[in-house]
Amino acid sequence: MSIIEKLYHMTAIQDIINGPGTLLMLAIGALLLYLGIKKKYEPLLLIPIAFGLILANLPGGGMAVVPAEYVQIDEHHYKNLFEIAHDHGIMNFLYYSLIKTGFLPPIIFMGVGALTDFGPMLRNLRLAFFGAAAQIGIFSVLISAIALGFTPAEAASLGIIGGADGPTAIYTTIMLAPHLLGPIAIAAYSYMALVPVIVPLVSRLLCSEKELRINMKEMDKLYPAKQKIKNLKAVKIAFPIVLGIVISIFVPSSVPLLGMLLFGNLIKEVGVTVARLSDAATGSIMNTATIFLGLTVGATMTSEVFLNSRTIMIIVGGFIAFAISIAGGILAVKVYNLVAKKKINPLIGATGLSAVPMASRVANEIAIKYDSKNHVLQYCMASNISGVIGSAVAAGVLISFLG
Amino acid sequence: MSDLGFALQLMGIGMITVFIILSLVVLLGNLIIRFVNKYLPEEISHKVQQVAVQTGNFNRKKIAAIVSAVKIVTEGKGHVTKIEKM
Numbered sequence: 200m201s202i203i204e205k206l207y208h209m210t211a212i213q214d215i216i217n218g219p220g221t222l223l224m225l226a227i228g229a230l231l232l233y234l235g236i237k238k239k240y241e242p243l244l245l246i247p248i249a250f251g252l253i254l255a256n257l258p259g260g261g262m263a264v265v266p267a268e269y270v271q272i273d274e275h276h277y278k279n280l281f282e283i284a285h286d287h288g289i290m291n292f293l294y295y296s297l298i299k300t301g302f303l304p305p306i307i308f309m310g311v312g313a314l315t316d317f318g319p320m321l322r323n324l325r326l327a328f329f330g331a332a333a334q335i336g337i338f339s340v341l342i343s344a345i346a347l348g349f350t351p352a353e354a355a356s357l358g359i360i361g362g363a364d365g366p367t368a369i370y371t372t373i374m375l376a377p378h379l380l381g382p383i384a385i386a387a388y389s390y391m392a393l394v395p396v397i398v399p400l401v402s403r404l405l406c407s408e409k410e411l412r413i414n415m416k417e418m419d420k421l422y423p424a425k426q427k428i429k430n431l432k433a434v435k436i437a438f439p440i441v442l443g444i445v446i447s448i449f450v451p452s453s454v455p456l457l458g459m460l461l462f463g464n465l466i467k468e469v470g471v472t473v474a475r476l477s478d479a480a481t482g483s484i485m486n487t488a489t490i491f492l493g494l495t496v497g498a499t500m501t502s503e504v505f506l507n508s509r510t511i512m513i514i515v516g517g518f519i520a521f522a523i524s525i526a527g528g529i530l531a532v533k534v535y536n537l538v539a540k541k542k543i544n545p546l547i548g549a550t551g552l553s554a555v556p557m558a559s560r561v562a563n564e565i566a567i568k569y570d571s572k573n574h575v576l577q578y579c580m581a582s583n584i585s586g587v588i589g590s591a592v593a594a595g596v597l598i599s600f601l602g
Numbered sequence: 603m604s605d606l607g608f609a610l611q612l613m614g615i616g617m618i619t620v621f622i623i624l625s626l627v628v629l630l631g632n633l634i635i636r637f638v639n640k641y642l643p644e645e646i647s648h649k650v651q652q653v654a655v656q657t658g659n660f661n662r663k664k665i666a667a668i669v670s671a672v673k674i675v676t677e678g679k680g681h682v683t684k685i686e687k688m
Contacts, residue, residue: 324628324632327627327628328621331623338609338616339613341612345609351605351609426632426635426639427639429639430639434631434635437638438631438634442626449626450623585624588623589620592624593620596616596619596620
């Protein structure tokens with residue numbers, strides 16, 4: 200009898216009976232895996248997050264990330280990494296060394312920078328302004344979330360989902376409200392995966408057919424650019440260096456993200472001499488960072504943390520932030536078109552949120568539906584890339600005031 | 603100040619900051635383009651010009667594309683000296 204009892208206690212059956220929420224979490228993990236594998240919704244991140252969630256919720260596995268109080272000794276002292284690994288397992292070691300320190304999001308931003316081409320933005324600099332207008336969703340939802348009872352730091356973490364930039368959302372949440380990291384990461388990456396649904400939805404609600412037919416190339420022919428770039432490579436090399444220095448003066452708190460983004464971009468633009476560096480930034484380093492980021496963020500989502508009304512509010516709030524950001528960009532273009540001779544297709548405003556390059560691709564597809572010759576991809580990329588800068592700056596402002 | 607008032611203030615500060623930074627992006631971008639156009643005009647255009655002189659009535663855009671492609675494929679080591687129609 201005692202052997203059977205011991206065998207029973209060795210299993211996790213009693214833990215599951217004691218905490219049925221675990222089963223629900225495992226079902227959520229399975230659903231996220233399905234969305235990542237079958238539906239291909241941001242699979243590179245959603246699959247590690249989903250598996251991290253499952254690992255964290257396997258009873259007795261010891262893979263769940265514990266709250267900060269568990270590793271805090273007194274007000275200003277924490278356990279060292281060896282003690283964390285010894286007391287709480289490897290997942291907590293990874294979380295507290297790579298995530299809690301804010302290490303991984305800037306590393307991923309370096310890879311993003313090495314994959315980003317500032318060329319479209321440099322060729323259409325005035326379109327960069329729409330990347331600013333599209334940040335309105337962040338701050339609108341910040342206000343609404345505070346009205347609903349979130350603390351300012353939590354509300355800022357929720358609002359940053361509207362920036363449509365996964366690493367920025369995660370970095371801001373780590374700095375401001377680490378206890379909300381799981382649901383915010385899930386919401387941010389889910390909505391980024393749903394860009395092909397949300398952008399057309401908001402665009403069709405706010406734009407007339409006539410506006411969606413505005414042909415950017417025709418406009419360029421009617422009103423050609425005043426200056427052409429004679430040496431794009433030199434401009435692309437100088438741009439991240441100068442911009443990095445200037446931004447660090449105005450919004451120093453955005454430097455960990457933007458500095459790494461611009462460094463990644465610089466090594467890409469320098470070209471063959473440092474090709475090994477950009478290959479590493481976009482390949483092995485970024486892939487490794489993505490695996491650990493996904494697994495550890497997933498491991499923060501235990502049933503106690505995830506299954507509550509706040510998660511639902513974050514999911515809904517994130518969607519609203521996303522939609523308002525798209526609407527903000529579109530409305531900014533509409534206002535611009537009221538006064539400018541050279542009209543702009545409002546879809547370019549819709550891509551002012553980050554989600555590079557998916558938002559641009561989706562906008563291009565919408566434009567082509569209305570006019571098969573109207574390829575707006577390059578123009579959308581201009582506001583899309585400026586949106587990455589805009590959301591990182593917005594994050595910097597929030598961290599400066601609330602961190 | 604109430605949290606809501608603070609949030610409104612943060613919205614104003616945040617949006618103004620984002621607009622200022624992206625205005626700086628536009629300004630700096632334009633300044634860099636002007637500087638580069640004036641002092642560092644593209645090296646490749648000279649090469650394209652040289653090749654174009656030797657290849658006669660060949661579409662200049664096509665020459666530029668071929669010169670760029672060769673430069674990328676050979677990692678900057680290869681140069682086009684002449685293009686002939688076969």
